[in-house]
Amino acid sequence: MSQVKVPEGRWSWVKIDRGALRRNLRAYKSLLAPRQKLCCVVKADAYGHGAIECARVLHSAGADMFAVATVREGVELREAGIQAPILILSEPPITAIPQLIEKNIMPTVYTIEFALAYGECAVRAGTVGKYHLAIETGMNRIGVHYADVLEFCRNINFHRGIQCDGVFTHFATAEDVAGWDYKLQCKRFEEAVRALEDAGFDCGTVHCDNTPATMLDPSTHYDMVRVGIGLYGLYPCDSSRSVIKLDPVMSVRARVTRTAHPAMGEGVSYGYTYRVPRTAVQICTLPIGYADGLSRTLSNRMEVLYRGERVRQVGNICMDQCMVAIQQTPIHQIPEAEYGDVMTIIGRDGDAEISADEMARLRGTINYEVVCDFGMRLDKVYL
Numbered sequence: 001m002s003q004v005k006v007p008e009g010r011w012s013w014v015k016i017d018r019g020a021l022r023r024n025l026r027a028y029k030s031l032l033a034p035r036q037k038l039c040c041v042v043k044a045d046a047y048g049h050g051a052i053e054c055a056r057v058l059h060s061a062g063a064d065m066f067a068v069a070t071v072r073e074g075v076e077l078r079e080a081g082i083q084a085p086i087l088i089l090s091e092p093p094i095t096a097i098p099q100l101i102e103k104n105i106m107p108t109v110y111t112i113e114f115a116l117a118y119g120e121c122a123v124r125a126g127t128v129g130k131y132h133l134a135i136e137t138g139m140n141r142i143g144v145h146y147a148d149v150l151e152f153c154r155n156i157n158f159h160r161g162i163q164c165d166g167v168f169t170h171f172a173t174a175e176d177v178a179g180w181d182y183k184l185q186c187k188r189f190e191e192a193v194r195a196l197e198d199a200g201f202d203c204g205t206v207h208c209d210n211t212p213a214t215m216l217d218p219s220t221h222y223d224m225v226r227v228g229i230g231l232y233g234l235y236p237c238d239s240s241r242s243v244i245k246l247d248p249v250m251s252v253r254a255r256v257t258r259t260a261h262p263a264m265g266e267g268v269s270y271g272y273t274y275r276v277p278r279t280a281v282q283i284c285t286l287p288i289g290y291a292d293g294l295s296r297t298l299s300n301r302m303e304v305l306y307r308g309e310r311v312r313q314v315g316n317i318c319m320d321q322c323m324v325a326i327q328q329t330p331i332h333q334i335p336e337a338e339y340g341d342v343m344t345i346i347g348r349d350g351d352a353e354i355s356a357d358e359m360a361r362l363r364g365t366i367n368y369e370v371v372c373d374f375g376m377r378l379d380k381v382y383l
């Protein structure tokens, strides 16, 4: 553990396991037919894992397309030299159109105003603007209502400056593919796509599956699937665990920056929500706090790993630091820590593991948010 290469400026870091990322991508490819494409979702800095580095790894491992949430995220990938198609998963403001054309980034489209402005700009630039049409099938978030797609396409299809590269929807309830709600969304999508095809409209790449739908329902893979969380080695729901084996890509560690033995009754951290008990404890300071993604709601409730064992975090988690207590009991003796010792916040240490899922449960959220948050400020070490 002490051989880990640590960033110079601060003793806390996120480790990104490129090999795990590659293996996870291959596991998803194994679920697809050869002609079916894999769109890797790298929005929000690849769920906190670092979009540029992850996109490079994923592209060399066989990613067919990248999906992002914002224009800036797309531009960053292009400026880093990523050549694969890039799709923005919602319709950006019209003011972003020149940048989309310049950088060859595909928007999602669902308003006539945007589609026509996009076409005008493309014609002026002497090119054709590719886009993906979003169909609203029940998430009630974005897209053209499933019953209105044919009319929508008739209204924009005359324009020679735009070309439909794909048609997609996004499920609201993909964790429950046996449920009525999921089946209804599938049916609406299928009927909308069929209506377009029957009218002679070229839909391009048809896609609807996120990670859970990709894993749980092969019948909706269509031409491409959009996988996010699973690439990072996390399961979107318990029912998906038996489908393929995934390896977590992110781990989070920190080194002890100070040790002390405050007297019994002394308080620790802001507000003294923890006081040193009758038995002696060693208080160890770690340089990681809520501005690094370690939510303050975990204060006095979480554990970290030290020498393969669980030790308690104590006192309120600060913005940039937190404290843990190493406490001896008559039945459990654990060596005290030294300045520079490594502790694991997310990841494995020996036989012990703290997963993003465990932390998500404690926080009352999902693993997606846990990993996104650790991407905020910590240095990333790519392995």
Ligand SMILES: *Cc1c(COP(=O)(O)O)cnc(C)c1O
Pocket: 041, 043, 089, 170, 209, 210, 211, 212, 226, 227, 228, 229, 230, 236
């Ligand atoms: C974020 C997102 C995805 C990826 O979802 P995962 O559950 O992480 O696989 C796919 N499609 C759309 C439209 C999204 O917004």
